[in-house]
Amino acid sequence: xxxxxxxxxxxxxxxxxxxxxxxxxxxxxxxxxxxxxxxxxxxxxxxxxxxxxxxxxxxxxxxxxxxxxxxxxxxxxxxxxxxxxxxxxxxxxxxxxxxxxxxxxxxxxxxxx
Amino acid sequence: xxxxxxxxxxxxxxxxxxxxxxxxxxxxxxxxxxxxxxxxxxxxxxxxxxxxxxxxxxxxxxxxxxxxxxxxxxxxxxxxxxxxxxxxxxxxxxxxxxxxxxxxxxxxxxxxxxxxx
Numbered sequence: 001x002x003x004x005x006x007x008x009x010x011x012x013x014x015x016x017x018x019x020x021x022x023x024x025x026x027x028x029x030x031x032x033x034x035x036x037x038x039x040x041x042x043x044x045x046x047x048x049x050x051x052x053x054x055x056x057x058x059x060x061x062x063x064x065x066x067x068x069x070x071x072x073x074x075x076x077x078x079x080x081x082x083x084x085x086x087x088x089x090x091x092x093x094x095x096x097x098x099x100x101x102x103x104x105x106x107x108x109x110x111x112x113x
Numbered sequence: 114x115x116x117x118x119x120x121x122x123x124x125x126x127x128x129x130x131x132x133x134x135x136x137x138x139x140x141x142x143x144x145x146x147x148x149x150x151x152x153x154x155x156x157x158x159x160x161x162x163x164x165x166x167x168x169x170x171x172x173x174x175x176x177x178x179x180x181x182x183x184x185x186x187x188x189x190x191x192x193x194x195x196x197x198x199x200x201x202x203x204x205x206x207x208x209x210x211x212x213x214x215x216x217x218x219x220x221x222x223x224x225x226x227x228x229x230x
Contacts, residue, residue: 033217033218035218042221042222043205043220043223044220045217045218045219048217056217058217090156092157098216099145101159101162102159102218103159104149104156104157104158105156107155107156
């Protein structure tokens with residue numbers, strides 16, 4: 001079974017631009033969660049999508065948004081990039097039915113200059 | 114708000130030695146508890162999880178963890194460390210009332226493990 005894939009793996013953007021990251025979950029998984037990992041703040045929950053609906057949201061500004069498609073693939077978008085948005089963005093997929101394991105992808109390393 | 118504390122930022126052990134990584138959480142009720150490992154440039158891999166029941170949990174790669182409610186702790190242990198265990202380890206919690214929904218993980222800051230050959 002193929003794991004969670006994230007594209008691109010690396011990205012360099014300029015302050016003020018916007019960026020879209022993609023996550024393809026494991027086949028059959030309907031839940032996709034996004035996390036931001038930085039050296040200073042560690043791993044922080046961004047949001048979770050289940051069956052194309054945002055089900056949970058972390059404490060991030062509105063510049064961070066996401067969506068999920070009917071095939072469960074998810075995208076997250078960050079608008080008006082700031083230097084502090086430089087991070088590893090991880091997505092995790094699961095069946096979304098409670099006590100099931102979240103499987104993480106390798107992440108997208110975003111650098112904002 | 115729930116929080117997770119991993120008191121040790123960096124631990125160095127010799128190969129073959131035993132290992133214990135500490136994790137304390139702050140939460141109103143017993144949460145779901147997890148340990149993940151992250152190798153450089155990689156995502157997170159789940160080592161083990163506790164939802165309820167037996168407080169000693171066995172995981173992959175020879176790891177185990179013990180949930181102690183009285184101490185709000187969920188320490189990770191391994192009797193004999195291998196050089197390939199060098200990585201960063203994260204403790205995480207999630208609300209146990211997640212019910213039918215997927216849970217939102219709150220992570221500790223991580224403990225980096227170095228292994229001396």
